[in-house]
Amino acid sequence: MKSRNILALAATVAFAATTANARDEIRIVGSSTVFPFSTAVAEQFGKKTDFETPIVEATGSGGGLKLFCAGVGAEHPDIANASRRIKLKEFNLCKDNGVTEIIEVKIGFDGIVIGNAIDSPSFDLTREDIYKALASEVSQYGRLTKNTFKTWDEVNPSLPAQPIEVLGPPPTSGTRDAFEELAIHEGAREAGLDKKEARKVVIRDDGAYIESGENDNLIVSKLEADPAKLGVFGFSFLDQNADRIKGSKVDGVEPTFDNIASGEYPVSRSLWFYVKKAHIGVIPGIEDFMAEFVDEDAIGEDGYAVEKGLIPLEDDERDMFLSSIENQTVMTGEEGLK
Amino acid sequence: MTEAATPPPDASFHSSEEAVARLKKRRSAETRLKLYGMIAIGLAALALVALLWNIVARTMNAATEHYIAIEAQIEPDEDDFLKVVKKSARASFPYVSGRTGKRELYGLFSDGAADDMRRAQEAGTLETGEAVPMRFLVSDTADLYMRGEFGALESQESAGGLTITEDGKKFVLRAQDKAFIDAVGRAKAGLAREADSLRQQAARQIAGITVQQARLDSVTGLEREDMLAQIDGFRKTRDRLEGQASALDALITGSGDTRLELTDRMASFFVMVNGGILKLTEVSADTALAVPLVPLDSADPVAGGAWTLRILDRPEVGRPVKDQQVAILETLQREGRIEEVANWKFFSLSDSTQPEIAGIKGALIGSLWTMLVTFSLAFPIGVMAAIYLEEFAPKNRFTDFIEVNINNLAAVPSIVFGLLGLAVFLNFFGVPRSSPLAGGLVLALMTLPTVIIAARAAIRAVPPSIRWAAMGIGASKTQTVFHHVLPLAMPGILTGTIIGMAQALGETAPLLMIGMVAFITAVPEGITDSATVLPVQVFNWANASERAFDMRTAAAIAVLLAFLVVMNAIAIILRKRFERRW
Numbered sequence: 075m076k077s078r079n080i081l082a083l084a085a086t087v088a089f090a091a092t093t094a095n096a097r098d099e100i101r102i103v104g105s106s107t108v109f110p111f112s113t114a115v116a117e118q119f120g121k122k123t124d125f126e127t128p129i130v131e132a133t134g135s136g137g138g139l140k141l142f143c144a145g146v147g148a149e150h151p152d153i154a155n156a157s158r159r160i161k162l163k164e165f166n167l168c169k170d171n172g173v174t175e176i177i178e179v180k181i182g183f184d185g186i187v188i189g190n191a192i193d194s195p196s197f198d199l200t201r202e203d204i205y206k207a208l209a210s211e212v213s214q215y216g217r218l219t220k221n222t223f224k225t226w227d228e229v230n231p232s233l234p235a236q237p238i239e240v241l242g243p244p245p246t247s248g249t250r251d252a253f254e255e256l257a258i259h260e261g262a263r264e265a266g267l268d269k270k271e272a273r274k275v276v277i278r279d280d281g282a283y284i285e286s287g288e289n290d291n292l293i294v295s296k297l298e299a300d301p302a303k304l305g306v307f308g309f310s311f312l313d314q315n316a317d318r319i320k321g322s323k324v325d326g327v328e329p330t331f332d333n334i335a336s337g338e339y340p341v342s343r344s345l346w347f348y349v350k351k352a353h354i355g356v357i358p359g360i361e362d363f364m365a366e367f368v369d370e371d372a373i374g375e376d377g378y379a380v381e382k383g384l385i386p387l388e389d390d391e392r393d394m395f396l397s398s399i400e401n402q403t404v405m406t407g408e409e410g411l412k
Numbered sequence: 413m414t415e416a417a418t419p420p421p422d423a424s425f426h427s428s429e430e431a432v433a434r435l436k437k438r439r440s441a442e443t444r445l446k447l448y449g450m451i452a453i454g455l456a457a458l459a460l461v462a463l464l465w466n467i468v469a470r471t472m473n474a475a476t477e478h479y480i481a482i483e484a485q486i487e488p489d490e491d492d493f494l495k496v497v498k499k500s501a502r503a504s505f506p507y508v509s510g511r512t513g514k515r516e517l518y519g520l521f522s523d524g525a526a527d528d529m530r531r532a533q534e535a536g537t538l539e540t541g542e543a544v545p546m547r548f549l550v551s552d553t554a555d556l557y558m559r560g561e562f563g564a565l566e567s568q569e570s571a572g573g574l575t576i577t578e579d580g581k582k583f584v585l586r587a588q589d590k591a592f593i594d595a596v597g598r599a600k601a602g603l604a605r606e607a608d609s610l611r612q613q614a615a616r617q618i619a620g621i622t623v624q625q626a627r628l629d630s631v632t633g634l635e636r637e638d639m640l641a642q643i644d645g646f647r648k649t650r651d652r653l654e655g656q657a658s659a660l661d662a663l664i665t666g667s668g669d670t671r672l673e674l675t676d677r678m679a680s681f682f683v684m685v686n687g688g689i690l691k692l693t694e695v696s697a698d699t700a701l702a703v704p705l706v707p708l709d710s711a712d713p714v715a716g717g718a719w720t721l722r723i724l725d726r727p728e729v730g731r732p733v734k735d736q737q738v739a740i741l742e743t744l745q746r747e748g749r750i751e752e753v754a755n756w757k758f759f760s761l762s763d764s765t766q767p768e769i770a771g772i773k774g775a776l777i778g779s780l781w782t783m784l785v786t787f788s789l790a791f792p793i794g795v796m797a798a799i800y801l802e803e804f805a806p807k808n809r810f811t812d813f814i815e816v817n818i819n820n821l822a823a824v825p826s827i828v829f830g831l832l833g834l835a836v837f838l839n840f841f842g843v844p845r846s847s848p849l850a851g852g853l854v855l856a857l858m859t860l861p862t863v864i865i866a867a868r869a870a871i872r873a874v875p876p877s878i879r880w881a882a883m884g885i886g887a888s889k890t891q892t893v894f895h896h897v898l899p900l901a902m903p904g905i906l907t908g909t910i911i912g913m914a915q916a917l918g919e920t921a922p923l924l925m926i927g928m929v930a931f932i933t934a935v936p937e938g939i940t941d942s943a944t945v946l947p948v949q950v951f952n953w954a955n956a957s958e959r960a961f962d963m964r965t966a967a968a969i970a971v972l973l974a975f976l977v978v979m980n981a982i983a984i985i986l987r988k989r990f991e992r993r994w
Contacts, residue, residue, distance in 0.1 A: 099934075099942065101845075110956065113931040114765040120933060121527075129846060129942050131930040149842070192730070195612060198649075231620030232613075232646055289955055310957045317562065317730035376515065382765070383957060 097148045099126035100363055104138025104155030105248055106288065107184055107308060108345050111379040112155050112367075118378065119366045125359035128153075135248045142348060143168035152353045152360055156346045157184065157248040162411040175351035175404040179364065179395045181373050183385035185309035185334035185342040186253050187321040188240070191301040195234040197322035201340060203230045204324070205261025207238045210278040213265055221278050241286040241293045242277075242306035249290075250277075252343045253306050257324070260340070294319055309334060309342075310383020334385045342385070351404055364399045368392060467973070470966030477755045477768065478558050479547035480520070480744055486529070486540045493526035493533075497548060505740060507707045516736045524549040524757070524769035547751060552767045552960035554741060557733040558750065561959070565682075565742065568594065568721040574685060575713040583690055583702045585683060588716070590697040595681050595721065599695065600664050602678040602727075607660040610653045617650035671696045676728040680735050682742075685719035686710050689739040705739035732959075758967060762933045763949065767960035770953070772971050774935045778848055778928075778943030779917065779975060785852020785939055786859055786916050791909055793856075794863030795898075798905075801864075802871040803893050822861035829858045830922030838926055846927040846942040854922045859912035866908015870901040902990040910983040914976055920947045946972040 102112055109132040120127025133141065135156040142154035143164055160178070168176060188199065206212050206229045212221045226233035243250040254277060262272035277283050286293050290307040297305045298318050305319075309329060312321050321329035325340050333339040347367065354360045366372060372379045373386050380386050387395075397403075425431060484500040501517050502508075508517045525548040532538035556562065572588030624643050631639060663672060671694040674681065681692040683700075688708035694701040722742075728735055744750050761771030797818075805811045833854035837843040843850045874897050882892040923929055929948050936943035944952075946968065953965040 097844075106955075109931070110765065116931065117765050117933060127933040129927075129930050129932050131846075131927055149845070196609060198613070227616070227619070231623040232616045232649070234616060290957065291954065308957075314732070314957045314959055316732075317726055 098358055100128035100153065100357055100359055101151040102128050102130045102153040102155060102347075103133045103141045103151045104131075104153075104347070105135040105157040105345070106132040107135075107157040107248055108155035108181070108347065110310070110382050111181065111345070111373075111384050112347070114379050114382055115363070115367045115372050118372070119359070119363050122366070123359065123362055125362065128359075128363060130155075139164045139348070140167075142350070143171055143173055145171045146173055146350065146352045148357070150350075152350050152357050153363075154348045156348065157252065157343060159344070159346060160348060160405075160411060162407075165405065165407055165411055169407075173350055173352070177349040177351055177364070177398065177402055178405050178409075179347050179349070179368065179399060180387060180391065181345050181347060181367060181379075181384065181395075182387050183334055183342050183344055184383075185329050185339055185385060186249060186256065186306060187309055187312045187329045188257075188304055188306055188324065188341075189297065189312055189319045189321040189329075190304045191297050192318055192320050194301040195236070196320065197226075197233065197304065198326065199233070199322050199324050200230075200264070201257050201261035201325060202264040203233065203261070204257045205259075205265055205275070206230070208240060208277055208283055209258055209262065209275045210280075211275070213262070213267055213271075221280075221282075223282075236302055238282040239284060239303045240282065240306060241284050241296055241303055243288055243290075243293075244285040247288050249306070249308060253341065256341045256343065308383070309385070313383050331385065345384070351402060354402065368396050368399060467966050467969050470963050471970045473559060473963040474758065474967035475755055476752045477757065478550045478555050479751045479753060480550055481545065481547050481749045481751060483543040484529075484546040484548075485542055486538065486544055488540045490529075490533070490540070493529040494523065496529065497521050497525045500546070500548070507704075508736065508740070513736055516734050517740065519734075520551055520554045520737055520740060522549040522551045522768045523766055527769060549768060550750075552958060553732040554737065555768060556960055557738065557741060558745075558752075562731040562733055563724060563726045565738070566723040566725065568723065569717060570719065570721060571716040573713060573715045574683075574719050576685070576708070576711045578711055579701075581703065582693070583704065583708075583711070585690070585692075585700045585702055587698050587700070591721065592692075592695050592700055593697045595692065595695050595700075595723070596672060596697055598723070598725075599672050599674055599678050603660050603664050606677070607657045607664070610657040610660070614650045614653040614657065617646045617653065620646045621650070671699065671701065678727055680724045680728055680738070682722040682724070682735075682739065683719060684722060684742075685714055686712065689743065691735055691739070705736050706743050758964070762935055763931060763944070763952070764933065765931075765956075767953075767956070767958050767964055770961070770964055772946070772949060772968055774932060775944050775946045775949035775968070776971065776975070777935050778932075779945040781848035781936055781939050781943060782851045782855065782945050783913060783917060783979075785849055786855040787909075787913060789852065789856035790859040790863050790912060790916075794860050794909070794912075795867050795905060797860075797864050798867030798871055799893055799898065802868050803889070803897070818861050818864050822865060825921075826858055826919050827921040827925070829854050830925030832857065833922065834925040844940050844942070846930055846932065846944075847940045848936060848943050848945075849939040850926045851923050851928050851943075851945065852939065854926060855916040855919060858919070858922060859909075859916050862912035862915065863905075863909050866911065867901070867905045870904025870908065871897060873904060874900045899990060900992055903987040906983050906987050906990070910980055913979060917945075917976060917979070918947050918972070920945075920951050923948060946975060 100116075102116070104112075109130060113130045116128040116130050119125065131138075131151075135158055138151075138154045139156060139160060142151050144150050160176075165176075168174070188197070188204070190197065203226075206221075207223060207226065208221075210221055211218050212223070213219075223229050223238060225235055225237050227235040229238070242253065254275075258275055258277065259272045262275045263269065267275070284303075286296065286305070290311045293305040293307050294311055294315050297303055304322070309321075309331075312319060312329065313331075323329075327333050327339045329339050329341075334342045349360060349364060369377075371377055373384060373392070374380070375386055377384075377386065386392070482500055482504040484496055485503065486496055490496060498518055501521060502514070505517055508514060525546075528549060529538060529546075550558070568591075570587065570589065570591040572591050574588075574591070575586045577584045577586075621643050624639050624646070628636065628639055628643075666672070673694050674692055681695065681700075682705070683690040683692065683702060686708040688704055689706040690702035690708070691705050692700045692702045724735075724738060733741075741750070757769065758771050759776075760773060761769055762774030764770040801811060801815065833850060837850050837853050838845055843853065878896050878900065879892050882896045883889075887895065920929060923945065927942075928944055929951065930942070930944060931952065932942050932944050934942065950965055950968045950972065953961045953968060
């Protein structure tokens, strides 16, 4: 009988579930900003070596580190990518779950660009302008009031008389976190708030900042369609679409490859990956994968990850992390994590 | 009670003027309704056509790929094919020099060219030798250029002749009839736009000064000092911007005889002459300075018509394909060494970070495995549950409760099933993460309510007379159900199942939690291997920054639709076989 056969198949399927758990491919989780670079390295690693191609999941930095810190063993990921440094809280969570030995590697930088359509007026913003335009409450000479700025020239008379409409990522995104921290909180400091107050500043929710999903491609095509809007996105998207959109200057610095690499462009963040030392030797290929990730061919000046939009480290900094990979130097918790 | 005899209908009731008006109103109401229906169908059809057109048009771009035919030097036991590609490129284009030039040259070729050779070597079909004619896959930017994504190369024939004088590494071009006048005009228009934009910015500074000065009187102390500093800043910026704008003006108004320097922010101008390509670096109406991108056969003067000026309007800085690359591609094109062939790789390769060698195979097989697991769980369990609830279960509060919950379950957002799957299947039962088994289990849970509801409706629709007849000749309840009711209900059950499966096929949200939204290049060989599915592939490619992924995203959607059509077709065939009329 037909249905009986199907039932038998279902039983087999269910049984298969309980078998097989060993793993011969590296598992990587974490930031969607690091994802394109991590996958490029994984692909090359799979082609160059006899190891399986690692599996990379884009879970976001926070989600990735949570999975990473859940414990030691084949069911937990080996490597976590992050578009910010690991937090002390996360480091402690790791420690509590037995993940005591973590190797920390910085791979480069990523610039966050505020841009608009190529034929729209160019913006020359300061971080204070960004804060005033996008914070839900602004301070003016000590008075904290609800943000009522409607157009850019109200914020700063030298900006175009255009309504404030900024497309950007939602709160779940690491890009949003970094934008808040590096542009808005810094801008708040410049506007005279102290450190503690500045950190409390949040993005306004009255329609000036339009959450547009995690997909930067979507933001780019929306900017192209609507020249009056500005958008917040990663540098690699500016790089790939330089014929459609342009980046605004921030504090007088244009978002170019060189300016981000030199640290002159203020809204840029560092990208990291974290390796579970306990998995080295258990899951095959981790050592070689780490070496591939910091190889000249990958994140050197002409590396393939750099071609994808990664901003490379200075040579001496890269050498430092190279040696920490070779010696498998683990984090002590004394690095001054936040 | 006696009933009054109804009076005979008034003869005029159906033919009076009012009746005719009423009739007319009713008829026009009917016509209107029909019209609304037709409009609704028309709109739906239009939307469908627009969607399909959009996808098909974009998919067509991904249907072919470009190859460059050059010669390669391959050792018998070669193992670094990336090096072979670079070496062959250098040998074929010996005139490309310098670090940037070489990088741009290598940038024309895809890593896929090396992969092709490696695969051929593994299959034992790789020819070796000093000069093996080979087809090298082009990179994504080169491919996009060939498709006209960065604008077409305009062509201007000139009636006047051209003389060429070598001057160190550069060439001095002298054209008759002021052949470069249009180029000068375009370059100047570019400068004028830049000057305009600078002036606009300067004007905004001036506006800023005015606004702040007006406010100046109303503030005091620190605030006033701040404002003064700001005004000072505006002034400085204004002066700088105006200075830059005037410098550009000087260039624009300069006489036609002075040569205008061309930058990478202006359109690119190429001169094709004597079998080579020159790029203009400075230009006036009749003379120009140019650097060779592809060397000339000779520096002989040429007559009118024997040379062309070609223009790429998009500035070099704003496009990924560089002038040197354009020159090489144009030369190859002219020599007929660029081939466009069908892109079968799309079906034989799996995911990649390089769009030109990214394929759908892994995701397709992953979807197949996942759907197999989903079907083999959701279908039997769903049908059994429906049979029990319809045919055997007593009607009481408990079964009512179950029924309500099944209906509720059908409305639960799919991400919730993902969370459930993570907690139960992955964390408790230890099902491997990212496997089609885990995905299939989660999707089966999601599909179950749909299958049960559809199956119950189908079973209920079987006429009771069938059951009575079966029981009347002595069949047991089980025999009645399995021999008579179920076969008759099968078409309806299959329709319901296919709706549920189609929904499951397009899901990504529940798979996010169990790790199937990932970069996986291996093709799954079973239900416990790591895999992704088609909608995840679409999602990942749509997120990638490389523009060439755009058309591959469309192609992946087309494959997903085709998968769906095949699934539906199977259901229709099965339904036709089971269908019985009474």
